[in-house]
Amino acid sequence: MVSPVVxxxxxxxxxxLLAFDFFFHVRKAHTPSLKEAATWSAVYVGIAIAFGLAVVVFGGSEMGTEYFAGYITEKALSVDNLFVFLIIMTSFKVPAADQQKVLLFGIVFSLIARTSLIFVGATLINQFAWVFYLFGLILLVTGGNMLRSHGENGDDGENIVIRLTRRLFHTTEHYDGDKLFTQVDGKRALTPMLMVMIAIGGTDILFALDSIPAIFGLTQNTFVVFTATAFSLMGLRQLYFLLDGLLDRLIYLSYGLAAILAFIGVKLILHALHENTVPFINDGEPVTVTEISTNVSLSVILGVLLVTVVASLLSPKGRAQTAINNARHHVDRYLDMSYETDQERREETYAKLQRESAAIKLLPPKYRKLIREEPELLRKLERAKQIHDKRIDEGHGSSIARSLP
Known part of the structure; x- marks a missing residue:
């Protein structure tokens, strides 16, 4: 039992931590550098680990193991959520400098939504043992859905909440800095900044419906569930910028997460059978089954994630997909004058395009041909070259088109 003081x-x-993040990083709109994102991602992971060690010291090894198992699972699921955040912000063409504010809003909203569901879930579990069956089935179904590609599951940002908002309120297609409201023809209008926050908030609720049953499958300690969930969300903003360009490389992540959710789903159902009170199952009596310990759960989660990430990073298909998708992302960002107003940062984006073209050139022939099957991407690359050549002396700019295989 955790005391009210704790x-x-x-x-x-x-x-x-949230207030510090806002006042010292997000309040002033800017695009975080890779160094900044990496440093603060490490800081927040360090804080989460330090908190977990405190749980081990003051709560015991079992409680500490439950915390780390929950934290790692929720962190892995949050990385998968970044795919959808990327799709939404790309759909709304959120300026790079303003993406931090959108992400921080998403983290705060997610924390509020998940905290509510945590206490609801804890109440249900304490009152009704059959809820474990329900949570287990949810995770099994979710794991099956994850086997579909992100392209099939992608959210273009135009969910039902957004469509309803556009119908009921006066909206504008143009950003006004990071303002949520602006004036258009003398009328107050909702900016895309507010619209994208609504889209992120809506998807956060759906994410919570998956992640909360997952962590309850590892522990029923409400304090552990809450803290593991909260600390997994801390640093998610920095992680987004750190993994920007790498997300598409993790081509097997969905398979790994599907396996983890299915594993936890089976663990929940076994626990439900052990605590069974459902009349039509064994006449309402507990079923003798072997339950999966938290130590085994932690080992399986770490093992699956390790195999998934290593396989993704070493896969030739993963390298090919990363180079082509990164080229697509960066050429769109370079051509969109409103995405990054800092010309120095735009030139950094162009430099990334050059590196990606070199990476494509080193791919095996069967993967190099993939980019030639995308004429629209090739046209954009040539357009980026023309714009870049206008800014520097002729002959100094590297030609992306000539560097392609």
């Missing part, structure tokens, strides 16, 4: 101190710590 609960209060933990909540204050989390709020303080």
């Amino acid at each position: 609960w209060t101190a933990t909540v204050v710590l989390i709020i303080a």
Whole structure:
């Protein structure tokens, strides 16, 4: 039993971290450098690990193992969520400097939504043992759905909430800095900044419906569930910029997460059978089954993630997909004058295009031909070259088109 003092101190710590993130990083619109993103991602992971060690010291090894198993699972699921965040922000063409504010809003909204579901879930579990069956089935179904590609599951940002908002309120297609409202023809209008926050918030609720049953499958300790979930969300903003360009490389991540969710789903159903009170199952009596320990769960989760990430990074298909998708992302960003107003940063984007063209050139022939099957991408690359050549002396700019295989 965790004391109210510890609960209060933990909540204050989390709020303080969010406030620090806003006032020292997000309040002034800017695009984080790779160094900044990497540094603060490491800081937040370090804080989460330090908190976990404190749980081990003051709560015992079992409680600490539950925390780390929950934290790692929720962190892995949050990385998968970044795919959808990327799709939404690309759909709304959110300027690079303003993406931090959108992500921080998503983190805060997600924390609020998940905290509500945590306490609802804890109440249901305490009152009704059959809820474990329900949670287990949800995870099995979710794991099956994850086997579909992100392209099939992609959210273009135009979900039902957005469409309804556009019908009911006066909206504009143009950003006004990071303002949520602006004036158009003398009328107050909702900017795309507010619209994308609504889209992110809506998807956060769907994510919570998957992640909360997953962590309850590892522990029923409400304090552990809450803290593991909260700390997995801390640093998600920095992780987005750190993994930008690498997300598409993790081509087997969905398979790994599907396996993890299915594993936890089976664990939940076994626990439900052990605690069974459902009349039509074994006449309402507990079923003798072997339950999966938290230590085994942690080992399986780490093992699956390790295999998934290594296989993705070493896969030739993963390298090919990364280079081509990154070229697509960066050429769109370079051509979109509103995406990055800092010319130095735009030239950094162009430099990335050059590196990606070199990477494509080194791919095996069967993968190099993939880019030639995308004429629209080739036209954009040539357009980027023309714009770049206008800014520098002729002959100094590297030709992306000539470097392609």
